[in-house]
Amino acid sequence: MITESGGAMLFTEQEIQTIREQALGMDKHRQVTPDVLKSIYDHRLFHLFVPDELEGRMTPLPDAARIFQESARIDGNLGWLVTIGAGGGFFAALMSPDISRQVFARREAVIAGSGMPTGTARQVDGGYILNGSWKYCSGSTYATTFTANAVIEPGTMVQDTTGEPTADQGEPEIRSFIMNPDQIEIQQDWNAFGLRATGSHTISAVEAFVPYEMTFSLTETKGYENEPIYRYPFLPFAQVSFAGVAVGIAEHFLEAAESLAVKRGSSSHVIGRLNENKAALQLSVADFYKRVEASWDELMINGALSDVTEAQVTAQSIETAHAALCCGQQLFPLLGLSAAMEDSEINRCWRDLQTACSHALLRRYE
Secondary structure (H helix, E strand, O other), rough: EOOOOOOOOOOOOOHHHHHHHHHHHHHHHHHHHHHHHHHHHHOOHHHOOOOHHHHOOOOOHHHHHHHHHHHHHHHHHHHHHHHHHHHHHHHHEEEEEEEHHHHHHHOOOEEEEEEEEEEEEEEEEEEEEEEEEEEOOOOOOOOOOEEEEEEEEEOOOOOOOOOOOOOOOOOOOOOEEEEEEHOOOEEEEOOOOOOOHOOOOEEEEEEEEHHHEEEEEOOOOOOOOOOOOHOOOHOOOHHHHHHHHHHHHHHHHHHHHHHHHHHHOHHHHHHHHHHHHHHHHHHHHHHHHHHHHHHHHHHHOOOOOHHHHHHHHHHHHHHHHHHHHHHHHHHHOOOOHHHHHOOHHHHHHHHHHHHOOOOOOOOOOO
């Protein structure tokens, strides 16, 4: 179960039951349900990295990773959406205080977007005209704000740190753009075989005007400098978050696999392989949290991570995600045709696990 400090339950047994009962429908219809979103909003899980003064519930990264893990253990779509939605809180420090309050300070506030600079922007009086499309924007169907990166077109003006326009020095600048839902179009093209209810569609903008104040740089902090999470390097932050999801889905997979194996009266070989994978995952998860907690302690003491620590967190996150993926790869072929049925619990878990671990930040190139 997900627990908060002091051991209090976060999700109730009734919430867990409701989410799991609706999991098949979410998978089939490729849409998250209002009940699942309500649980996320009620527990402010999209606001785990939003300052408390913006109606957030600022959470240390090791604790947040456990929330991502346990959310994904309940259901893969839930875990992925909570993780992606919460990650948008990282931008609160990059926006001006007034804009961050406008974006985050409400119960249902959540960002969807993309970090890939697949758009272009030209400067005009008061802001920019933005064009482009951005793939894999999880949570697009209910997001209250969208963010996307774009390249400033050569020959236009750029902004210095004071917000004043300066002459373009020839190097293309990449900026992040904040848009309202009515400024983008959603192309419902997320047809992956797993994590089907995450709404990870392509978004596009055509001649969208974005004021200067609704843009930001990924390298310039504008507020909340005292919040430790904003000093954690973004790459390992994302890898820790995604690894937590992979672990949670793998735990659900193992739970479903054990139930199916017992029901089918599987051989001792299958049971043995199941126990081997369970033990291997547990060992890797223990190493994962040891590494993440040590990095967080280093951040709290030194105010930053060393390059060595950053590399260690990255390596352990990838390794643990791989251990999670191996559970599916090694056990799924042993579970018979019942597991091959698309509407079975074990099948959904397997598809979600494969999809989550396909993310570029979790792949192991060996």
